[in-house]
Amino acid sequence: MADDIHNNSKFKRKALQVNVAQSMISQYISVGETEMVTLQESHGRTLAQEISAPHPYPHFRRSGMDGYAIRSADTEGCSNDQSIWLQVIDEIPCGTVSDKTIIPGTAARIMTGAQVPEGADAVVMFEMTEIREDEGGSVVGLKRYIEIGKNLTPIGLELQAGELILSPGITISAGEISVLATFGIHHVAVYRRPRVAIFSTGSELLSVDEPLQPGKIRNSNTYMLASQVIEAGGEPVILDAIMDDLSLAREKVEEALHAYDMVVTSGGVSVGDFDIMGDLVRGDSVEMLYNKIAMRPGSVTTAAVKDGKLLFALSGNPGACFVGCELFVRPSIRGMMGDQKPYLTEWSGILGADYSKVNNFTRYVRGKTEIREGVVYAMPSGIDESGVMITIKDSDCLIVVPPGQQGMKSGDKVQMLMLR
Amino acid sequence: MADDIHNNSKFKRKALQVNVAQSMISQYISVGETEMVTLQESHGRTLAQEISAPHPYPHFRRSGMDGYAIRSADTEGCSNDQSIWLQVIDEIPCGTVSDKTIIPGTAARIMTGAQVPEGADAVVMFEMTEIREDEGGSVVGLKRYIEIGKNLTPIGLELQAGELILSPGITISAGEISVLATFGIHHVAVYRRPRVAIFSTGSELLSVDEPLQPGKIRNSNTYMLASQVIEAGGEPVILDAIMDDLSLAREKVEEALHAYDMVVTSGGVSVGDFDIMGDLVRGDSVEMLYNKIAMRPGSVTTAAVKDGKLLFALSGNPGACFVGCELFVRPSIRGMMGDQKPYLTEWSGILGADYSKVNNFTRYVRGKTEIREGVVYAMPSGIDESGVMITIKDSDCLIVVPPGQQGMKSGDKVQMLMLR
Known part of the structure; x- marks a missing residue:
């Protein structure tokens, strides 16, 4: 032996x-x-396809408020002393498309998220209007100038058709799922x-x-x-x-x-x-x-x-x-799984306590991150002999102590590898 | 209407x-x-029981090296010029318990993780020894003083019996699973x-x-x-x-x-x-x-x-x-699920770009965290109208912009709610 x-x-x-x-x-x-999963199963999986916008988003001119779709030009010169009155020619709930065109002197009642009708170039919120009924129907009164585009989300504000949105290798979470659902991608290629x-x-x-x-x-x-x-x-x-x-x-x-x-x-x-x-x-x-x-x-x-x-x-x-x-x-x-950043995320931080162990090898010290006044502190988790098990659960990072003859002092800059 | x-x-x-x-x-x-799951199923679940150590850990005096279990006193006075030689009376692989006692002048070959035999109070690593065979068997030579406790993990170094280790409401991950397995908890109560x-x-x-x-x-x-x-x-x-x-x-x-x-x-x-x-x-x-x-x-x-x-x-x-x-x-x-800290983790950081939108309500601006030279920067993710969907995927925090008459400037301190 x-x-x-x-x-x-x-x-x-x-x-x-x-x-x-x-x-x-x-x-x-x-x-x-790769394999295909349903959208609902895709949470936490790794995307294996490129996703580009198949259409602009929003794909129609969308009202951002409950109110009235109007022509901005109609409100020029109006004020608290000088109301203008517009004939309400349609009511547009979400999901419907008006077949009317807003011409000068007219408006359409419209809900948040509904498609703004032809001719209108702004939406005024309910709270800034008053309503009167006359023989011809409702008229809506305004006392303020409404600029072009007010409360109106233009086509493609967020995304143009063809724009790359998601790349393979990313982890699918709430934000990605929202994108996939929006574009009707009900089955997703994942690794x-x-x-x-x-x-x-x-x-x-x-x-x-x-x-x-x-x-x-x-x-x-x-x-x-x-x-x-x-x-x-x-x-x-x-x-x-x-x-x-x-x-x-x-x-x-x-x-x-x-x-x-x-x-x-x-x-x-x-x-x-x-x-x-x-x-x-x-x-x-x-x-x-x-x-x-x-x-x-x-x-x-x-x-x-x-x-x-x-x-x-x-x-x-x-x-x-x-x-x-x-x-x-x-x-x-x-x-x-195609992750372009497969390694633990590296942070820089301030060592929060002296660390005296030295070695001619790089040391990966289990640690806990603390944020104080916008500064990242790395706190060694306690005994960190290789045989020690108990501090693993208390750690959210590995503090990188470079090889050297002397230990590190509280306040020294350190590199951290983030575990969570 | x-x-x-x-x-x-x-x-x-x-x-x-x-x-x-x-x-x-x-x-x-x-x-x-609550419900019971197997240890292997418990990853990511929320613990619903209190876990205290049923026995000390380690529960025996453990060798930290492959080498020889010795008595420190035997090495007093030895040096490069003055070897001491100890009779090797046993070989102790991991998992076995020696029935020999180390008395003065003797040693036992021992593996990392094995139980240190009675009488020994230190372990010397292979690399610091030499071996000779004589008629009575092997003898091991040392040229250096080995202090008491060297390479020997005492009983209960990490945990004493009865010590509270895990509390209900924590999320079970690798470190917690390691603890549960160590203490033989093969079925776990989770919410x-x-x-x-x-x-x-x-x-x-x-x-x-x-x-x-x-x-x-x-x-x-x-x-x-x-x-x-x-x-x-x-x-x-x-x-x-x-x-x-x-x-x-x-x-x-x-x-x-x-x-x-x-x-x-x-x-x-x-x-x-x-x-x-x-x-x-x-x-x-x-x-x-x-x-x-x-x-x-x-x-x-x-x-x-x-x-x-x-x-x-x-x-x-x-x-x-x-x-x-x-x-x-x-x-x-x-x-x-009994989480004692159910809200998003709050961090402090430095706003990384001007933010001009003001409101009389608190604004939760989608943002991305950047760490530069140990300082936390909160970068607004871009257009953050309530109707905007696309920036959700690019955000790992919500930047808290308090109500006020003026916007915030790059460099201002901000509070952040961490999403990941």
């Missing part, structure tokens, strides 16, 4: 910078299949959610419904990863945890790479005697991309590829596993 | 401030039913998603799959609202749009209030001739809470209650409808 650690390949790993590893991976990501197989390795793992045993822990990473995969837009498939058995692991990984779009494992990537995922990626069954990243936590984060499909072997430490998934798995899932 | 608008109740509405209306509504919100019936009113509405017709528009608000309801955690139920017919609307609203937890409508709340929702809430079938809010867009936003259930009658203008849903419907849904 004695190792000559200086000649053993598992100790001699070349550390890549995070961005180098990310761009290495991006070469293996191609946009996946199929990449199916991501997830399993943990390690003989210490109990399933979540087993009673606790000495020296063992429950398999929490699998469920955490499943949640992260859903958040990224993927469909997690939880597979049984694998005991520390290399040939079994190899078989399970190959099966999963064949059946699913991506495979993510946790555990077994360190330098221990049973670190089977580390052994596996150094073997012939997959092509290793990297097995060390210049980051903490998660320096042992590993990736490999087989038949064009990605295998991510993340650390078994919950904190390291979480970070590895956000930095590498998430952008891979987003990329398969 | 002539109105005496000065005596007509639909023109004489008392405008409430947004926060007054919100607190009025909150009196009608009670926490809803049932409130079922929210949604319909639009207006004879101008085409269904989303109908061809365009002059003067008519497609019913987009219903789908937009459904998306907002999902985002808030509710379950939308889309009902058929209602033509401008008061008695039909009254019947449909009553049916929906009976069958669902909440009803949201769009359209028909202005002062026009066919504003049936406005007429309906002024009638006897429901108890009106308010029908005017001192805000733009959406001043006609209306709420009523019947048999303890809330009816929100929102403006038919897309922008006003969107804002009304975020300010009133969303917190009602969140409140029914």
Whole structure:
């Protein structure tokens, strides 16, 4: 069992910078299949088609008020002392089109959202009018000049026909759904959610419904990863945890790479005697991309590829596993759905507390964002050893602490990767 | 058809401030039913139980490295010139518990995550050791003092038994799922998603799959609202749009209030001739809470209650409808799921462009957040008339412009309500 650690390949790993590893991976990501869903099912999905306006919007001259459609010229010179009176020649509820034309001296009663009749060039709201009945019907009185275009939304104010509105890769939410419905797009092309197989390795793992045993822990990473995969837009498939058995692991990984779009494992990537995922990626069954990243936590984060499909072997430490998934798995899932910005959003902020841990690797410190007087503060979430699980729930960002000999001080500028 | 608008109740509405209306509504919100879901189904749901740690975490003294469990005292005085050699008396993979005790002069090979054996008080990593085989087995050599507790995570570092970890009303995501799995909580009590019936009113509405017709528009608000309801955690139920017919609307609203937890409508709340929702809430079938809010867009936003259930009658203008849903419907849904912070998160920021529109009502301007050098900028999204639909998709916040005689300038401090 004695190792000559200086000649053993598992100790001699070349550390890549995070961005180098990310761009290495991006070469293996191609946009996946699409499927059609109904508009109502499209919330939260990723658009897979370009949407251009099939017609201008609004597509008719729309009244912005309940009132009277008039000709502006008719109101020239009128004032509190000098009312003008217009013959009301039609009533126009929403959804109907008047066949009358507003000629000088006439007006039409009109509702918000209705089509303004020919001849009219403005709408005056009810509250600025008075009504009288005479033998010929109603007349409406005005005491103020109404400028051309008042309360009248012109055709194409928001969009011209043919204008590009939505591009593939965006996440569909309320605003996008509103656009799709407006243009009658009742079935939408979206990217199929990449199916991501997830399993943990390690003989210490109990399933979540087993009673606790000495020296063992429950398999929490699998469920955490499943949640992260859903958040990224993927469909997690939880597979049984694998005991520390290399040939079994190899078989399970190959099966999963064949059946699913991506495979993510946790555990077994360190330098221990049973670190089977580390052994596996150094073997012939997959092509290793990297097995060390210049980051903490998660320096042992590993990736490999087989038949064009990605295998991510993340650390078994919950904190390291979480970070590895956000930095590498998430952008891979987003990329398969055509997201043009697949990485976590970067913010700049002010470090809200001293952070003394130093390292020659970049550190991704779990943190919480606070906004005070318009300034972004990044507050470290507390103990952030790679093995620590509890602070994940309290974090909405990863604070990027660059490598260096000294820690950072409260008030220093920091880069933040936003988790939500 | 002539109105005496000065005596007509639909023109004489008392405008409430947004926060007054919100607190009025909150009196009608009670926490809803709960249901059990599996851990895997719990992502995105709202927790309905208190979770305290049933045992300390970690629940055993855990090795933080692959290496050797030792007694710190044995390494006192050792240096590069003065190795000490310890007899390796056991090998401890993860998940197993050693029955040996580390006595002076001995060590146990141990893997990351494994239980540290009795007698040991530190772990030294492989990379700091050398191994020799002698007749009695392996001995491990060290050249440095290893302090007590090194690479050893004590019992309860993260959590003591009984410590409160999660409270009802939080949204379950990766970090929470990790906690639940760790403590073996494989079924979770969550709040049932409130079922929210949604319909639009207006004879101008085409269904989303109908061809365009002059003067008519497609019913987009219903789908937009459904998306907002999902985002808030509710379950939308889309009902058929209602033509401008008061008695039909009254019947449909009553049916929906009976069958669902909440009803949201769009359209028909202005002062026009066919504003049936406005007429309906002024009638006897429901108890009106308010029908005017001192805000733009959406001043006609209306709420009523019947048999303890809330009816929100929102403006038919897309922008006003969107804002009304975020300010009133969303917190009602969140409140029914025990969320202690049901309202949109408030941020402070710097207005990124002049905003010249003024009003005697508070204005909720759709905007986009930009972070520059750690400072939050709120950029108005463009045309934000209440009838405008297109900018909803480009917005991640509502910029709060207080009532006043003059507009706001680029560089002014503003309050923002965060949409995402």
